Amino acid sequence: xxxxxxxxxxRVQIFLDLLFIPLxxxxxxxxxxxxxxxxNNLETFETILPVFxxxxxxxxxxxxxxxxxxxxxxxxxxxxxxxxxxNIISMLVLTLLLYMLSIIHFSRYLIVFFGxxxxxxxxxxxxxxxxxxxxxxxxxxxKRYCLLIGTNELSRKFIEKTRQHPEWGYEISxxxxxxxxxxxxxxGISIINTLENLSETLRNQYFDIVIIALSPADYSSMNxxxxxxEKSGSRTLIIPYYTExxxxxxxxxxxxxxxxxxxxxxxxxxxxxxxxxxxxxxxFSALALIVSSPVMIIAAILxxxxxxxxxxxxxxxVGLNQKTFQMYKFRSMRVQTEKDSQTxxxxxxxxxxxxxxxxxxxxxxxxxxxxxxxxxxxxxxVGPRPERPFFVSQFKESIPRYMVKHQVRPGLTxxxxxxxxxxxxSIEKRIEHDIYYIENWTFMFDxxxxxxxxxxxxxxxxxx
Numbered sequence: 353x354x355x356x357x358x359x360x361x362x363r364v365q366i367f368l369d370l371l372f373i374p375l376x377x378x379x380x381x382x383x384x385x386x387x388x389x390x391x392n393n394l395e396t397f398e399t400i401l402p403v404f405x406x407x408x409x410x411x412x413x414x415x416x417x418x419x420x421x422x423x424x425x426x427x428x429x430x431x432x433x434x435x436x437x438x439n440i441i442s443m444l445v446l447t448l449l450l451y452m453l454s455i456i457h458f459s460r461y462l463i464v465f466f467g468x469x470x471x472x473x474x475x476x477x478x479x480x481x482x483x484x485x486x487x488x489x490x491x492x493x494x495k496r497y498c499l500l501i502g503t504n505e506l507s508r509k510f511i512e513k514t515r516q517h518p519e520w521g522y523e524i525s526x527x528x529x530x531x532x533x534x535x536x537x538x539x540g541i542s543i544i545n546t547l548e549n550l551s552e553t554l555r556n557q558y559f560d561i562v563i564i565a566l567s568p569a570d571y572s573s574m575n576x577x578x579x580x581x582e583k584s585g586s587r588t589l590i591i592p593y594y595t596e597x598x599x600x601x602x603x604x605x606x607x608x609x610x611x612x613x614x615x616x617x618x619x620x621x622x623x624x625x626x627x628x629x630x631x632x633x634x635x636f637s638a639l640a641l642i643v644s645s646p647v648m649i650i651a652a653i654l655x656x657x658x659x660x661x662x663x664x665x666x667x668x669x670v671g672l673n674q675k676t677f678q679m680y681k682f683r684s685m686r687v688q689t690e691k692d693s694q695t696x697x698x699x700x701x702x703x704x705x706x707x708x709x710x711x712x713x714x715x716x717x718x719x720x721x722x723x724x725x726x727x728x729x730x731x732x733x734v735g736p737r738p739e740r741p742f743f744v745s746q747f748k749e750s751i752p753r754y755m756v757k758h759q760v761r762p763g764l765t766x767x768x769x770x771x772x773x774x775x776x777x778s779i780e781k782r783i784e785h786d787i788y789y790i791e792n793w794t795f796m797f798d799x800x801x802x803x804x805x806x807x808x809x810x811x812x813x814x815x816x
Contacts (some may be wrong), residue, residue: 362420365481369414370407372473377403380465402446409445413438419478428482432475433796439474443467489521496521499554499586501528501547501577502565503538506591510565511539525559530570547573554584565591619793620760628795629732636733636802637726644720651682651717658708661687664721669738672761676741677730680721684709722764734798735763736786737774751779757786760793767797770804 414420417434443463488494498514500507507527514522526544533543545553547570554562562581566574571593581588595602603614619625641648652663665683668676685704705713712718725731731738736757739747747754768774768785789797 361481365420365477366411368477369410369419369474372470372477373407373410374403376470376473377466379469380462383465383469384459384462402449405449406442406446409442410438413441428479431478431482433794435474435478436471436796439467439471486519490518494521495523496560497523497525498561498563499526499528499559500524500541500563500565501530501550502567502570503527503529503533503543504565504567506565506567506593508539510563510591511541522561524563525557526553528553530566530573547577550577551580554580554586558584559586562586562588563591564588566593568593616756616759616791618759618790620790625793625795629798630729632795632798633726633729633732637723641723641727644723647717648682648720651712651720654708655682655684655712659683659686659706668741669762670741670744670758671730671738672758674755674758677725677738679731679738680724682709682712682718682721684712684718719764726764730761732761732763734765734767734789734801735761736766736789737769737782738762747779751783753787754779754783756790757783760790765801765805767801770801 414434417438418426419431419434419438443466446463446466485494500510511524514520514524524541527538527541528545528547528550529538529543530547532546535543537543562584564574564577564581578588598613598615603617605612605614620629655663662683665681665685666678667681669679671677684706686706709718722731726733744754766786767789768782771785773782773785789801
C-alpha cells in the first residue's frame with residue numbers, strides 16, 4: 353500500500369513538474385515582453401520549441417538528483433538545493449541548444465526569468481506537498497510500521513528520534529528483545545517477542561520496516577536475522593553500533609565484493625564537484641583581482657611608505673593533503689626573521705605591527721594577495737584557513753581531528769570565520785566548523801559563505 357502511495361505521489365509530482373515548465377515560460381514571457389517591451393510574438397514556432405525539448409531534460413535531472421524518491425527523512429533544504437541545481441543546468445542546456453539551432457534572437461532575460469520562475473514554482477509545490485504529508489502523518493495516516501530488534505542504547509535513541517520527528521511517519525509496532533525481558537515494554541514500546549522467536553513473529557505479522565539495533569555482543573546473530581527479514585519481504589535497516597566511534601557520516605565502498613567503511617564523507621572527493629569548485633575559484637579570483645586592484649595599489653603604496661621592507665610577505669602554510677605552499681599577504685609587520693614569523697603567534701598589542709598594518713588586518717585588506725594563491729590552485733575562495741607548519745604540529749597532538757581540515761584546499765574565507773571563529777579564538781570551535789563544512793559542502797554553501805563574508809566578515813575584532 354505504501355509503495356503504491358509513493359508511486360501515485362511520484363506521478364502527481366512528475367505531472368506538476370512538467371506542467372510548470374511551459375507555465376513558467378509563459379509567465380516569464382509575459383514579464384519580459386508584455387510588461388517591459390509591450391511586444392508579443394509568443395506564437396512563433398522557434399520561440400516555443402526549446403521549452404518542449406527541455407521537458408525530458410528536467411525529468412532526467414530531477415530523477416538524477418533523487419527528487420522522485422521518498423522524502424520522509426530527506427531534509428527540505430537538500431530537496432530545494434537539488435531543484436536550484438537542476439534549473440541552473442537546464443538553463444545552460446537551453447543556452448547551448450539555442451546556439452546549436454542557431455536561434456540567435458532568443459532573449460537572454462527570458463531564459464533567466466524562466467529559470468527563476470520555474471525554481472520558485474517547483475520549490476513551492478514541494479514545500480506544500482511536504483506540509484500536507486507531514487500533517488497527514490501526524491494524524492496517523494500513511495504510517496510505516498516498524499519492528500525494532502534490540503533493547504539497548506541504540507534502540508532507545510531510535511525511539512527518541514521517531515518521537516521527535518512525527519513527520520517521518522515511523523510507527524514502532526513492537527520490539528524484539530535479544531534475551532528474556534522481565535518487563536512488558538521498553539521506553540513505552542511493547543516487547544512482543546525474543547530474538548529466538550523472531551521467525552515466528554515475522555511469519556504471523558507483516559512489518560514495513562525491520563530496524564536492527566544490536567549491541568556488539570549480539571552481532572553473531574546477524575547471519576540468521578537478515579535471512580529471516582528478507583524472507584518476510586520487509587525492508588531491513590541496520591543501526592550500526594560503531595556509529596559512536598565514527599565522528600561523521602560513514603561511506604561504504606565496494607572493493608571487489610569487500611565492503612570497506614570510509615569514516616568520513618567528503619563531497620569534494622568527487623571529481624565532478626572538484627571541477628565545479630575549481631572553475632568557480634578561477635573565475636571568482638580573476639574577477640576579484642580586477643575589482644580590488646585599486647585598493648591593492650593603494651595598499652602597496654602605503655605599505656612601502658609606512659615601513660621599510662618588501663610590499664608583499666610570503667609565509668609557509670600547510671594546505672591540501674598536508675603539502676606546504678607559500679601564502680601571500682601584504683606585509684603588516686616590520687621585517688622580522690624567518691624563525692620569528694613562523695613560530696610566534698600574533699597578539700593584540702603585538703609591537704611588530706605597523707599602524708597601517710594593523711588597519712589592514714582589521715579590514716582584511718592584507719589578505720587580498722591570496723587571490724593569486726587561489727588563481728594558481730594552492731588555495732580556494734572558501735575552505736578552512738591554512739596554518740603555519742610549526743602550529744600545525746602542535747595542534748595535531750592537542751586538538752582531536754585537527755588534521756582533517758587538510759582533506760580539502762584551504763580557503764580565503766570559511767564557515768568558521770563567518771561564524772566569528774577567527775584570529776585569537778577557540779581552535780577547537782574553529783575545527784568543529786571546518787569539519788562541518790568539509791562534510792556538508794555544496795556549491796550553494798560556498799555562495800552562502802561568500803555572501804556572509806561580504807556582509808559581515810571583512811571587519812574582524814579578533815584579527816590581531
